[in-house]
Amino acid sequence: MKFDLKAVKYEGANSKNPFAFKFYDKDEVINGKKMSEHMKFAMSYWHTIDQEGTDVFGGPTMDKKFGKTDPLEIFKAKADFAFELMDALGMEYYCFHDVDIAPEGKTLKESLAYFYEMVDYIYDLQKKHNKKLLWATANNFSDKKFMVGAATSANADVFATAAAKVKACIDACIKLGGTGYVFWGGREGYDTLLNTDMGLELDNLGRFLTMARDYARKQGFTGDFYIEPKPKEPTKHQYDFDVATCVGFLKKYGLADDFKMNIEANHATLAMHTFQHELRTATINGAFGSIDANQGDCMLGWDTDQFPTNVYDTTLCMYEVIKAGGFTNGGLNFDAKTRRASNTFDDILFGYIAGMDSFALGYKLADRIIKDGRIDEFVKNRYASYTQGVGKDIVEGRATLESLATYAETLGEIKVESGRQEYLESIINELMFKGV
Ligand code: XLS
Numbered sequence: 001m002k003f004d005l006k007a008v009k010y011e012g013a014n015s016k017n018p019f020a021f022k023f024y025d026k027d028e029v030i031n032g033k034k035m036s037e038h039m040k041f042a043m044s045y046w047h048t049i050d051q052e053g054t055d056v057f058g059g060p061t062m063d064k065k066f067g068k069t070d071p072l073e074i075f076k077a078k079a080d081f082a083f084e085l086m087d088a089l090g091m092e093y094y095c096f097h098d099v100d101i102a103p104e105g106k107t108l109k110e111s112l113a114y115f116y117e118m119v120d121y122i123y124d125l126q127k128k129h130n131k132k133l134l135w136a137t138a139n140n141f142s143d144k145k146f147m148v149g150a151a152t153s154a155n156a157d158v159f160a161t162a163a164a165k166v167k168a169c170i171d172a173c174i175k176l177g178g179t180g181y182v183f184w185g186g187r188e189g190y191d192t193l194l195n196t197d198m199g200l201e202l203d204n205l206g207r208f209l210t211m212a213r214d215y216a217r218k219q220g221f222t223g224d225f226y227i228e229p230k231p232k233e234p235t236k237h238q239y240d241f242d243v244a245t246c247v248g249f250l251k252k253y254g255l256a257d258d259f260k261m262n263i264e265a266n267h268a269t270l271a272m273h274t275f276q277h278e279l280r281t282a283t284i285n286g287a288f289g290s291i292d293a294n295q296g297d298c299m300l301g302w303d304t305d306q307f308p309t310n311v312y313d314t315t316l317c318m319y320e321v322i323k324a325g326g327f328t329n330g331g332l333n334f335d336a337k338t339r340r341a342s343n344t345f346d347d348i349l350f351g352y353i354a355g356m357d358s359f360a361l362g363y364k365l366a367d368r369i370i371k372d373g374r375i376d377e378f379v380k381n382r383y384a385s386y387t388q389g390v391g392k393d394i395v396e397g398r399a400t401l402e403s404l405a406t407y408a409e410t411l412g413e414i415k416v417e418s419g420r421q422e423y424l425e426s427i428i429n430e431l432m433f434k435g436v
Pocket residue numbers: 097137182184228230264292303335
């Protein structure tokens with residue numbers, strides 16, 4: 001199908017055209033690279049192409065079947081739309097779950113046959129539109145058989161079925177040249193220990209991810225595997241609670257060399273962390289990988305998946321991304337959907353325009369903060385005591401508890417410098433809003 005979507009162009013901050021970018025100019029070169037390469041924006045297939053506004057209180061407010069009735073025809077029309085939309089937005093990457101791109105059959109075999117047919121269809125579209133797959137994943141949480149988990153299900157046949165789906169998705173990811181493969185825990189967690197063998201479930205999750213890694217590497221996959229931490233919703237105790245929990249898990253099961261983090265802003269909020277905290281925790285553990293760009297609502301305790309418009313957050317996010325050396329295999333996937341009441345295709349464009357502009361602004365402002373240097377300089381000076389004397393001995397491993405005890409006894413009153421939080425926050429405001 002052809003949709004003839006109009007291209008969204010960069011028109012600059014003075015434009016009043018709602019269908020134009022105000023801050024994101026994909027060809028603008030900053031620090032020797034195009035903005036499109038810094039950002040690596042991706043479309044989430046599930047929210048954009050599939051979900052129709054259904055929530056627990058009501059049905060769809062949109063129709064994304066494009067006038068088709070035959071299941072395969074529906075999914076082909078969806079795919080045609082997806083690639084035209086990416087063209088219109090000047091977006092190079094996309095991400096999907098197996099069930100996002102193909103109809104489900106009555107049996108696993110039938111579902112996989114549809115899936116492979118649609119992977120071929122998308123392969124051609126990808127070539128024609130010059131797009132890339134950022135990552136793929138298997139939906140091992142929606143169907144009722146996954147009601148108590150997939151890799152952590154109490155039922156081994158469910159574990160096996162989940163493995164079959166992941167195998168198919170890894171094959172598809174390799175065929176489509178994807179540079180990442182995501183595991184969001186979905187229902188990998190529990191609601192009560194009264195019915196749960198937590199030790200076995202976690203060991204099984206370790207086994208599952210090891211099998212997936214080994215299979216993919218054997219098939220020649222060189223990209224990154226990602227865990228996507230999320231603390232709640234759907235289960236009360238998710239095994240992949242936050243980045244720190246996931247890093248510990250990966251180390252325990254010997255997976256830390258192959259797995260990194262796909263960090264979602266709204267998931268950080270639900271874990272009572274800042275987005276920046278999660279990103280920094282990943283980086284200092286060598287696990288910074290990719291980002292699911294969205295935002296939550298601090299007053300709501302669920303994953304609202306809103307398009308990101310909070311520029312403080314996008315700025316501090318891009319500050320972390322730049323400090324981590326930028327994206328390699330990862331990118332910024334908009335795991336975001338328009339509000340249920342924003343139910344037209346124009347709203348989808350407005351959502352992406354708002355999100356891409358907010359992150360482009362974030363990049364530019366983060367670059368300004370780094371180039372200004374005051375924040376970095378402050379942090380460096382704050383820890384200066386570790387660059388000489390006893391601090392240097394501590395950092396370089398020469399100090400012992402005894403040597404420190406002897407040293408400490410020689411000290412008079414110790415003066416700890418002010419943390420200067422308010423001053424530093426005003427520097428951020430000054431840099432973000434100068435020229436107002
Ligand atoms: C759900 C997750 C999910 C993953 C992919 O909250 O964000 O959408 O990104 O399975």
